Amino acid sequence: MEHSGRTVVITGAAQGIGAGVAELFATRGAHVIGLDLAGAVTEHMERLGGSGHVLDVSDRKRVDQVVADVVEQRGRIDTLVNCAGIVRRHSFVDMPLEDFELLWKVNVQGVLVASQAVARSMIDSGTGGSIVNLASVAAEHVGATSSGYAATKGAVISLTRGAAVSLAPHGIRVNAVMPGPVETPMNAALREDPDYLAALLARVPLGRQGAAADVAEAIAFLGGPRSEWITGEILRVDGGVSVLR
Numbered sequence: 001m002e003h004s005g006r007t008v009v010i011t012g013a014a015q016g017i018g019a020g021v022a023e024l025f026a027t028r029g030a031h032v033i034g035l036d037l038a039g040a041v042t043e044h045m046e047r048l049g050g051s052g053h054v055l056d057v058s059d060r061k062r063v064d065q066v067v068a069d070v071v072e073q074r075g076r077i078d079t080l081v082n083c084a085g086i087v088r089r090h091s092f093v094d095m096p097l098e099d100f101e102l103l104w105k106v107n108v109q110g111v112l113v114a115s116q117a118v119a120r121s122m123i124d125s126g127t128g129g130s131i132v133n134l135a136s137v138a139a140e141h142v143g144a145t146s147s148g149y150a151a152t153k154g155a156v157i158s159l160t161r162g163a164a165v166s167l168a169p170h171g172i173r174v175n176a177v178m179p180g181p182v183e184t185p186m187n188a189a190l191r192e193d194p195d196y197l198a199a200l201l202a203r204v205p206l207g208r209q210g211a212a213a214d215v216a217e218a219i220a221f222l223g224g225p226r227s228e229w230i231t232g233e234i235l236r237v238d239g240g241v242s243v244l245r
Contacts (some may be wrong), residue, residue, distance in 0.1 A: 006078040011034075011114050012035075013083065032050035035053050057110035082111045082114055099148065119167055128171025131172065132223045178235065180236070204239040204241055
């Protein structure tokens, strides 16, 4: 199998895209380690033959310790997938500073903290590796109530490109996927509005919302051996949404 024997760490692995990513890697032979603030991550990873750790991805000390433990047990980490993220919706003038700070802490600082910890371990092992970040089409197509979220995803894209250049000499590739409208628990409330859903689908040339599995396939490609000459890439997985803009 494509990922047989590989060790893959996934943040935000308890639900949504992160859970789908963990499932796909596991079915293709990888040993998966999930990190999430939700306690459900432990049971979910154990069902997949891996392990889960309940933590805040922006907590450098805790993340560093988990990464060190994984390397001690598994020898090295082959792939990191940064899926942890949150959404807060406000008009620009009404956005509370505390919500913007929380968005930044989880969506950007979490990516930085996990990526630095895993990249250091990859450099120490001398075997290289792959980091895949979860961005969003919201970084380029900003809604009236999503400016804070969009700003964090734009930052993820910049971090991805900067890290790709910095880590390339160590054989570490860094890429991101940019999903469009994907059906996840994070946006379940919006999907209950039939008018919103109809307007959403009208903007998707392929005529449906994405599924976690659609995004997971792209991440598995970028996080595996078939993409060894790809780095700094921001791959759109959006059903054609970006084509219409």
